[in-house]
Amino acid sequence: MSIKELADGLQRGEFTSVSLIEAYVARIQEVNGVVRAVSEINPDAIEIARERDEERRAGQARGILHGIPFLAKDVFLTTDRLQTTAGCKALQGTKPKFEATVIRKLREQGAILLGKSALTQWSNGRSAQTAPNGWSSFNGQCIAAYADYQDPSGSSSGSAVSVRFGLCAFGLGTETEGSITNPARKSAVIGFKPTSGLTSRHGSYTISEYQDSVGVHGRTVEDCAIALTAIAGVDPNDRFTPVDPLDGKNADRPKEGTDFSSTMGLRDLEEVPEVPLQTDKVRRNAIQQAIEVMRGLGATIVEDAKFLKWETDEQRAADEQWNFAFRVQLRENIAKFLGSFDPIPNNMQNLSDLINYTMTDPEEHGEDYGVEDWLAAEKTGQSYTMGAQTKELLDRYQSDIYLCSASGWHPGMVGGYPTVSIPIGTFPPDTPVQKRPASGLVQKAPGVPFSIVMVARRWEDQRLLDIAHVFEQAMDIQVSLHLKIEPTVEIQCAPYGSLEPYNIGTFAHTLAPYS
Numbered sequence: 001m002s003i004k005e006l007a008d009g010l011q012r013g014e015f016t017s018v019s020l021i022e023a024y025v026a027r028i029q030e031v032n033g034v035v036r037a038v039s040e041i042n043p044d045a046i047e048i049a050r051e052r053d054e055e056r057r058a059g060q061a062r063g064i065l066h067g068i069p070f071l072a073k074d075v076f077l078t079t080d081r082l083q084t085t086a087g088c089k090a091l092q093g094t095k096p097k098f099e100a101t102v103i104r105k106l107r108e109q110g111a112i113l114l115g116k117s118a119l120t121q122w123s124n125g126r127s128a129q130t131a132p133n134g135w136s137s138f139n140g141q142c143i144a145a146y147a148d149y150q151d152p153s154g155s156s157s158g159s160a161v162s163v164r165f166g167l168c169a170f171g172l173g174t175e176t177e178g179s180i181t182n183p184a185r186k187s188a189v190i191g192f193k194p195t196s197g198l199t200s201r202h203g204s205y206t207i208s209e210y211q212d213s214v215g216v217h218g219r220t221v222e223d224c225a226i227a228l229t230a231i232a233g234v235d236p237n238d239r240f241t242p243v244d245p246l247d248g249k250n251a252d253r254p255k256e257g258t259d260f261s262s263t264m265g266l267r268d269l270e271e272v273p274e275v276p277l278q279t280d281k282v283r284r285n286a287i288q289q290a291i292e293v294m295r296g297l298g299a300t301i302v303e304d305a306k307f308l309k310w311e312t313d314e315q316r317a318a319d320e321q322w323n324f325a326f327r328v329q330l331r332e333n334i335a336k337f338l339g340s341f342d343p344i345p346n347n348m349q350n351l352s353d354l355i356n357y358t359m360t361d362p363e364e365h366g367e368d369y370g371v372e373d374w375l376a377a378e379k380t381g382q383s384y385t386m387g388a389q390t391k392e393l394l395d396r397y398q399s400d401i402y403l404c405s406a407s408g409w410h411p412g413m414v415g416g417y418p419t420v421s422i423p424i425g426t427f428p429p430d431t432p433v434q435k436r437p438a439s440g441l442v443q444k445a446p447g448v449p450f451s452i453v454m455v456a457r458r459w460e461d462q463r464l465l466d467i468a469h470v471f472e473q474a475m476d477i478q479v480s481l482h483l484k485i486e487p488t489v490e491i492q493c494a495p496y497g498s499l500e501p502y503n504i505g506t507f508a509h510t511l512a513p514y515s
Contacts, residue, residue, distance in 0.1 A: 003169055003223045007064045010056065015491050017049035017056075017067035017112065024069055024114055027487035028167050034485055037152075037161035039074050039139040041115040043081050048112050055110070065230055066110030071168040073156050074116040074138070075123060075205040076100040077340055082113070086205045086337070087121035087136025088364070090348060090357055094341040100203025101238070102172065102214050102231040109230045114168055118142040118158030123179060125155075125207050125330060126358070131369040132439035133157060137361075143441070144186045145483045146426070146448045147433070151441035153182040156217065160187040163217045165487055170227045171217040176207045177413040180215045181421035185451035188423040188481055190472070192216050192224035192465070195458045196416030197244060198254070199228070200235035205337045207330055209240055211416050221420065221469040225261035228461070232258065244458070252459040260462050264469045273305030273393060273402040283405060283450050286425035290452050291403070293474050302397050330374070390415050394457055401456045401467055412455035420468045421451045424475065447482050 001009075009015055025045070028038050042048075052067040061067075077084050077096035085091040103113065121136035134142035134157035142157045144150040145164050152161055156173030160183035163171050173180045175193045184191025192215050199214040206212040214231060218224040233256055234241045244253070254260075274291055291301050335350045348354050355374050359366035390412045393402060402412075412419055426449045434444040442448070454471075456464035 002220055003064065003068060003218075003226050006068055006169055007066070010067050011061070017052045017069075018046060019492050020067070020069055021045045021049045021112065021114065023489055023491045024167055026489035027165065028115075028162075030487040030489060031165055031167075031485050034143070035145065035161055035165065036134075036140050036142045037118055037158040037165065038071065038167060039085075039087075039116045039118045039136075039158065040082055042113055045069070045112060045114050052110055052112060062108070062110035063230075064109075064226060065106065067112065068110075068169045069112045069114040070106065070170050070172060070227070071114055071117040071159060071162050072100075072103060072172040073119050073159050073174055074136075075119065075174055076103050076116075076172065077203040078103055078113065078116075080113070082116055083138070084116075084341075085136075085138045086123065087119050087138050088354075088358075089137045090354075090361070091341065091345045092138060094343065094345040096203075096340055097342050098203060098340070101200035101235045103203070105231050105233070106172075106227075111230070117156070117162050117171055117173075120154030120157055120179075123155040123174060123176065123205060123207055125176075125373055127370040127372045127374075129372070130438045131365075132436075132441055134441075135369075135439075137363045137365070144183075144448075145485075146188075146481070147442045147445040148484065149440065149442050150445070150448060150484075151186065151436055151439070151443045153178075153186040155179040155183075156191075157183050159217045160184050160189050160191065163187065163189045163219060165483070167487075170219075170223050172214065172227070172231075173217055174201075174204055174206070174212060174214055175413075176212050180213075180217065181413075181419055181451070181453055184217060184421040185423065185449065187217075188426075188449035188451075190218045190221050190224050190423075190468075191421040191451075192218070192221070192228065192468075193413075193419045194228060194232065194461050195418045197238075197240040198418075198459070198461060199231050200233070200238040200241055202235055202237035203340070206333050209329055209333070211413075213416065221422070221465055221472050222261055222264055224420070225264065225462075225465045225469070228260045228465075229258065232260070232461075254459060254462060258462065260465055263462060263466050271302050271397045271399045272299045273302045273397045273399055275305050275393075275402055275404040279405050282425070282427055282431070286450070287403070287405060287452055290424050290471075290475065293471060294403070297470060297474055302399070305393060305397060305402065390417050390455060391457060400460070400463055401454045404453050404455070405450075412453075415458075417455050417458055418461045418464050419453055419455045420464055421453050422468060422472055422475070423449050423451045425450055426481065449481065 075086050077100045079099045118139045133154035134152040144152040156179050159171030159173040164187035180191040180193045193213050196213045216224040216227040331351045358364040429446045431446045
C-alpha cells in the first residue's frame with residue numbers, strides 16, 4: 001500500500017494509526033528473527049499513534065504523512081527512548097544531546113518513528129572490503145529476502161529490507177556512494193538519493209559532508225517523492241544546505257517547500273546517455289529492455305556513452321576506485337558524532353579511541369573484519385575531480401539524465417548528484433550461486449533482483465523523480481519475486497469509535513510485499 005493509499009485510508013477512517021502500528025509491529029515480529037532488518041522498535045509508538053489519531057479526529061491532521069509510520073537508519077540522533085548506535089555496541093545506552101533535523105521535520109509533519117533500521121556498522125566506513133554488508137555488533141547480521149543468507153548490500157541495509165517486507169511505510173537512509181541505491185536493488189524497492197545538500201545531515205552520522213545525503217527507500221517513486229518533500233530544505237545547522245558544497249552557489253536549488261510529488265509525469269525527453277558497465281548477460285539484456293521502454297516514452301538513447309576518465313569495469317571499480325568517494329572528513333565527523341552524546345560513550349572522543357575499542361572488544365570482530373578504512377582515513381585526503389564528469393557528460397549530450405547499471409561505482413555518486421534505483425529484473429533459475437568471499441553472503445542466485453540507476457544534474461531532483469515515476473509505470477515487468485519468508489499479518493480495519501476490528505476485502509493485502 002502506498003503512502004497516499006495509507007493516508008486516504010486514515011482520513012476516511014477505514015483504519016487508524018494505532019492499527020497501522022500494531023500491524024507493522026506484528027509483521028516485524030514475524031520475520032525479524034530471520035532477516036534482522038529492524039534493530040529496535042519505538043516503545044512509545046502506540047502512544048504516539050493514539051495522539052495522531054486524536055489529532056485527526058479533531059481535524060488537526062498536519063499533512064499527508066500524519067499518522068504514517070516510518071523507520072530510520074540507526075545513524076540518526078533521536079532524543080526519545082530509542083538507541084542511536086551506528087551499529088556499534090559501545091554507543092548502547094547513551095543519550096544524544098539533540099535530534100536529527102530530518103527526524104524533527106518528519107515528526108512535525110505528523111509521521112510516526114516506528115523504530116530504527118539495521119545498517120552496515122558505521123555506514124560501511126570501517127572496513128568495506130572485509131566487513132559483511134548489513135552486519136553490526138549492535139544488531140547482528142541483516143539479510144535480504146530472496147535467497148538463503150542473501151547479501152542485503154549496504155550500508156542502509158535494513159531500510160530497504162524493511163520496505164520490501166512491508167514493515168513500514170517508508171525507510172529513511174543515508175548514502176555516501178551506493179548506500180541507498182545498492183540495498184534498493186538487492187530488495188527490489190525504489191531507492192532515492194537526493195542531491196547532496198538538499199536534505200540536512202545535521203544530527204546524523206556522516207562520512208563526507210561533500211557527498212553524503214539523507215534519502216529514502218519506498219515502495220514507489222511517488223512514495224520517495226512524498227517523503228523527500230517533508231525532509232528537504234535549508235538547515236542553518238548544515239552549512240551545505242544553504243550553499244552548494246561543490247561550487248559555492250545556490251542558484252539552482254529547489255525553492256523551499258517544493259512538493260516533489262506534484263509533477264509526477266514525464267516532460268519532453270531528448271537524448272539519454274546509457275553508460276555501459278561490464279556486467280553479466282542477464283542484467284545486460286534487462287537493461288536493453290529498459291532502454292527500449294525509455295525509447296517508447298520518447299527518449300533518444302545515446303548508447304555506449306563514455307565518461308572522459310572513469311573505470312567502467314564493475315569489479316575493477318569495486319577494488320580500485322573506492323577511495324574516490326571515501327571519507328574526506330571521516331576523522332572529524334566521527335569525533336563530531338561521538339561528541340553528540342552525553343556522556344560520551346565509553347569515553348571515546350575520536351577516531352583513534354574508536355579504533356582501539358574496536359580492536360580490543362571481541363564483539364566488534366576487529367581481527368576478523370579489521371579497520372582498514374579508518375586507518376586509511378588517518379593518512380589520505382580526497383579528490384573529487386571524478387564528480388565533475390557527470391555534468392560534463394550530460395552537457396555533452398544535452399541530456400536530463402543518464403542510465404547505468406546499479407553498481408554504485410560511477411561519478412554521479414562521487415559528485416553528489418541525485419540518483420534513483422528502480423528494479424528491472426531477477427536472475428533466472430539456472431543462475432549459479434555466487435557468494436562474497438569475505439563474508440559468505442550470497443550476492444547472486446536464482447530470484448535475486450537487480451536494478452537500473454538514473455542520474456540527473458545537481459538540484460534536478462524533481463526532474464529525475466518525474467522521469468523515474470513514468471518509467472516505473474511504463475516498465476510493467478512481471479517479475480517473479482519469491483520471498484524466502486513472508487509476513488502474514490495485515491491491518492485490522494476499524495472505523496473511529498469502534499472497538500471491534502473488521503475486515504474490508506480491499507485491504508486484505510495492504511501490507512503484503514508487492515510483486
